[in-house]
Every structure is written in C-alpha cells, then in structure tokens.
Amino acid sequence: MNNKLLFSHIQPRRNFLLHSLKASAGLALFSPDLSWGKTSNTIKKTWTVQQVMDLVMKDGNLSPISDTVDTLKSGKAGQTVTGIVTTMFATVAVIKEAAKRNANFIIAHEPTFYNHLDKPDWVKNNQVVKKKQELLEKHQIAVWRFHDYCHSLKPDAVSYGVAKKANWLSYYKTGSEVLTIPSVALGDLVKHLKKSLDIKQLRVIGELDQPCAKVVLMPGAWGGTRHVAKVEAENPDVLIVGEVSEWETAEYIRDSRLLGGKTALIILGHSVSEEPGMEYFAEWLQPKLSDLKVTHIASEDPFKWL
Template sequence: MKNKNISRRKFINLSGSGMLAGVGAVSGAGVLLPQFGCSPKSKITAGEVVDRIKKEVAIPWREVTVDTIKGAGTLDIVVTGITTSFMATLDVLKKSVKAGNNFILAHEPTFWTNLDLGEGLEDDPLYAYKQEYIKENGLFVHRFHDHWHARRPDGINEGWMKVMGWDTYKYDEANKIYELPEEITLLDYAKDVKRRLRSDSVRVVGDPKLIVKTVGRGSNKVLRGGAPIADVVIHYEPDRENNNVEWERDIVASGQKKGFIIVSHNRREEDGMDNCARWLRTFISEVPVDFIPSGDPFWRTT
C-alpha cells in the first residue's frame, strides 16, 4: 500500500477532531508507531494558549486591560492554528480561516475603538457582520496590546528594532538616539524607511537634501521642549496634524536642521506582531503559528 504524506497542519486538525483516534501510524520502515488520536499532547485549547501567554510574558496580568476576548469565542475551543497580526481586520480573519487558524492574537482593536467593547455600535451593520463572521467560523479572537508592550523588552519595539536595523546601530542612551552607519540625505533615508516598512504612505517634513547621521523614535504625541536632538525623528499617526506636523514645519522654518518622517500606526507596530509569532513558537508546538500581516492601509495614486 502506497504511503501518503499529510501536512503537519492537516494532521493536527485531524487529531484534534478525533478522526485519527484508534488508528496506528506506519513509519517509512514499516514500524507501527504509537497511536496519536486521543493523546492530550496533540491538541491545545484557547484557554491553555492564553494561560501560557500569561506565564511566558513574565509580568503580572492586569485586572483592568484591553487584552480580552473579542467576539463570540470561548476558552474551551480546540485550537487548530494561531494567527498573530497587528489587527484582526476582516481580511486577516478570512486569511486565517483559509490557513486553518481559528485563534487570532491581535495587537489593536477588532471593533475600531480602544476599549473594543462595541460601545455605540449596537445597531451598526458592519459590527454585526464582523461579529457574525467570527461566530460562524468558530474563531477565537484575543487582543494582546497592554502586556506585549509591558513585556521587557517591549515586544513591539523589539520587532521594530529588527526591521529597521536599529538593533545593530550605536545607541546614545543619554539622548535616546541611534547613530546611522553612514551619513545619508533625508530623502534617501526616507526611501530606506519606506523599503524596510513595506509602506506606500511615508511622509516627510524637512529639506530632502538635509544630511542626517542620527535618528530617534517618536510617538503619536505632540513634541515639545525645543528641537529634538536627533537629526531625524520617525513618528507615527500624529494625533493632530495641525499640532504635530505644523510644529515640525515651523521647527524647520526657524532654521533648525531637522527632519521628520511620519509613518502609519500600522507600519510602526506590525513587525512587532511578527516578532510575537516567533516568540509564541518557543513555547507552543501543538499547532502552527503564523504571522499574517494586515498590511499598510493606505495606497497612493502615483
């Protein structure tokens, strides 16, 4: 009888459903292997995954947190595969279903508000549609924001450092700036940022010909207290463009030799969830763990 190879994911799905119960496996040498079907090691529940995450993140789990279950999932769901992503967008949910993953670990809100409680969305048709999609496909969606940031090192920043190459740069801890390997114009550095972040929505304030040697990481908050020390600061999702960006433009107009690169929130943090997938694989072996990017939400006309 000709042996048929099945993928690890398919085997996990079959064993989790009990379809392999009582069936012996035959190795290439014709040796009967132990039966896997009913072994508790061949499957894991959503609750067990969450418990391992709480243990391995190595910080006290907060009583008040946004890191909770989203949608209709329950902790007793048998996990067939795990997706990590910046956000559980409908596209990510659909790709997860196609991949055979029913556990989605998302960094940002599933339902478009920070608390993610569906506040004010009771009669919203899109809210109802997304809830129903989660329910019909037996998905378990859990947010992982507060504790992934609180971990040491911060799991999101760890991913950012790697994709930006900053983990190899000389770091001035007193001034919290990184020294680039060589001088580069602001325009060329912005192009490098665009390439590294796989983004079509990078925006820049400052002279394109400005020579930069040092770079700092900003946030989405309004900068204050004079010009930054770094030649160029990268920040994301300005809370108010007429505050953040116009302040930056006036800094440049005042004669300060500074540059600012603005990226989307998604591009700033998504690689941190790729980092999360790598982290999960160090202590979850029962099921596949996939990073599925939600991708840059913006595109350009040219």
C-alpha cells in the first residue's frame, strides 16, 4: 500500500480520536457527577481568628472603637480556627467543654480575668488567673471579648436575644429599652421570665398582683444612674434588669413605691440576663461561616439558691 493510500486510511480515525478526547475533556469540566467535580466541592475554607473578627466587623457594619475592651485575651490572631463557641463568661467549665468539642476560639461577652479591662495583674500574684491562663495555653484557645461591638450591632444582640427568647419580638423596637406587652400580673410575669429564660430564681420588688404592661428592659449591668434616669423618664410598670448596686436602684425603687410610685423591679441576674444575646449571636454568625461549627455554651448562673 503506498503512503498516500495509507495516510488517507489513518486520517479519519485520527480525527475521530481527537474529537472523542475533546468531548471527554468537556465532560470532565462540566459534569458534576465526575470525581474531579466532587473533590473540588468538598474543599473547605480555613479561617484564622483575625479573619473571623474581621468578618464580624464587616457583616455587622461595625466601626472600630478606639478604647474598646473587645480585644484578644488569649491566643493569637493568626491561629487557624477549628471551631467557635459563644458564651457570656469564658469560665473554666466553658473552656474545658470547648476543648472537648475541638473548638479553639471562644467569643465571650464579659471579662475573662475578673475585671473590666482584663488586666491579669489586677490583683498581684493571682493564682486563679495564672491557672486559667495555663489552661487556655494548654488547649491553644483564643478568647475574644465581644461586648462593645455586641451592643453596637443593629439591633443590639443582647436586648434582641432576650426579647426573642421571651417571645416579645413583636413588641420590641430597635434602639429602645421600652416594650409594651399585654397586661399581666407581676407574679405571672415573673413566672414567664423564669420559664422562657430558664432562670431558677428572680428577685422582685413590688406587689405580685399589680398589672404590668409598660416594661423597661435593661439586661446586664447598666448602673444605677441609667436605671433611675430611665424610670424617671418613662414611669414604667416594671423595670427588668440584670444586676443592681443594691444601695442604688433597689433603694430608689423601694422608696419610690413608698411615696406612691408604681414601678416594680425584677432582677434577673447578670450572666443569665445577657446569655440569650450570645446565644442569638451564634445563630447570627453560623450562616456566615459554613466551613466552621459555631455553638453556644451557656456559662449559667454562678449562684446556688438555698
């Protein structure tokens, strides 16, 4: 067979093979059922502590606060995050539970080292602080305080979280501490808060049968000045707070009632009053970090009631 005849015989087969290879390549690129496509879809994004903090700032539309207490209390900004836990206080129990869950980033609302600025030398030679630092270092856990920025979210994550858990969102207004709820006796309001917020005991000033509709909700520690100013301005049926200086807010409410005032007082407790906010924050954050597990661990009430 001459070369010309041989070439004419081979060329059609060559063209067919080239066409088949091109078609196969196209399928590999566009078919979701092939292993190449499956492998690419399972690649997870890794996050550092700093990247998570930056995401919260960006998606929360938060502006930097120059003198904020919301800084890292342990760990490093560049460490890779294996999981996130939100909580009120990064207690020893919360730290140990986070380690069990392979979560090395705790976002806590309140101080880790027992003072507002988290200064480890707040009390010299503090052995509890030293042991807690060693525990955090052992498990390579970063702790970021999320207080100022938490309250700067729109809506405020804490007040919104409490209203949500109390089933009061239909009465809640962003930026306002005042809610008008269906009138209910003070005693029944106490029962509702204990059940919905999962609080064992509350402290109350007021007659349990008095009606309550206008509520001032101030979870956490707002301080006596702001408690009293809000009552003076709003004249609510009940003031609901996290904690008080007993010689300030409590005595003001007691004397106010003895002078004919109507405002009752419900004290929830600091930790349990703001915990729903950090629980809500975990719900807010999780959809933004699909490659990480975000869970809430309640630091719970530190007190036993006897």
